[in-house]
Amino acid sequence: MALYSDKVMEHFRNPRNVGVIEDADGVGEVGNAKCGDIMKMYLKIDNDIITDVKFETFGCGSAIASSSMATELIKGKPVSEAMELTNKAVAEALDGLPDYKMHCSVLAEEAIQSALDDYHKRSGK
């Protein structure tokens, strides 16, 4: 389908890091069902390194692909690096998104940031 890049379709068809982390150190959820997109991110953090990350997403193809790509971009990275993740980086890693789908990458960035905020709150940092 020409709607999306091959990379988007590949991540949509085989999303990485799908699921839940029961004992997560940080959880973030953004979006709302009214708009048609919700992303939830779970982080496992050890020694300031993101050792594991999982996501759940309700949304369109690009929302699922953006979630998947965002988890790949931060997995194994220091928290400080993950905090720098931008929606642009997510979209670029997916070889671009259609203009009207850019908000999906924004949502992915926000979901990660929200999970990191939760981690900081919990750990008192």
Added chain:
Amino acid sequence: MKIYADNAATTRVSKTALDAMIPVFTEMYGNPSSLYSLGQEAKEAIENAREEIAGIIGAEPREIIFTSGGSESDNHAIRSAAELGKKNGKCHIISSAFEHHAVLHTLKRLEKEGFEVTLLDVHENGIVDPKELENAIRPDTCLVTVMCANNEIGTLQPIREIGEICRNKGVLFHTDAVQAVGHIPINVKTDNIDMMSASAHKFHGPKGIGFLYASKKVRLSNLIEGGAQESGRRAGTENVPEIIGMAAALKEAVSNMEENSKVMCEARDRLIEGLSEIPHSALNGDRDKRLPGNVNFCFEGIEGESLLLLLDDKGISASSGSACTSGSLDPSHVLLAIGRIHDVAHGSLRLSIGEDITKEETEYIIKSVKEVVEYLRSFSPVWRDLTTGKKQFIL
């Protein structure tokens, strides 16, 4: 397996229609306005097509004008009625909340020009109540425009009753019958229709051609100024091959209607039965008063575009009323009009099957939709909240 289940979007051109068109491109290519025999042959062919189409819907040939399709027909009909109304000081129009955008956007424009528009409720079953329509008619109502069958949920409207009310009250009645012509029986005389829009590519004809029926008592305005084609109401050299193709397609569709309808209704009913087994799902629109080929469901906890993409991977072409498939933020106005809230309307699926559907394909669709819905729910945070009791199920 490849299954095209989006016949409400468009259909494949039938072999009969294609065969009828090909010689017109290369042999009967004269301009119908030319006086030599090559031109007159083309003229005769389009007049025969006009006669054929008129005969099928119970009209007179001069009451048919050829257009570029459904949207043009809708625009032309509504504009003409509005113009006539304005001349007589009548600037009120009645329609329904779930019309096609070709109707709704034309009405929006007329509102800006000073018209008042009443949109009738279509209720949970997706059907206009003729009593409510009757009550909405005012002394200054110049037009009622209500579709014959809804393009998304397939619900059939009580056209004959609406037409009768309009006739008794002396109000013009237009119906957008784009989804209905060639699929269900329609007769403009017995159904009390003053104007009716149709589009060829919805009944296995070519794209870019349609017709508008306008009773001889309605004076249509001139949509395109220029030559004398279509009695001056729509100037420009006629699209001869497609007019011929449309007539051939309609003739074929109507002569096979009973048989096709039987096959499609059977498949439709099995699809409804099979998809209803998916927990927390709901059929959109009335169970029985719907087009033979239309199945439209909402599945809670998932989003429509991802559903379509995964069905496409399985070889199934379908459509959805999700916002993501339209590029807008709101889901389908049709689903909202029948009272589906946003959260649920995003997870809709429309299957519009063709008359060539087999039992095997029907079962494959059911199996595939079940699999995809289950898969998408498996990592949907909405579904998790619903199943863990954090949120209440709507469906």
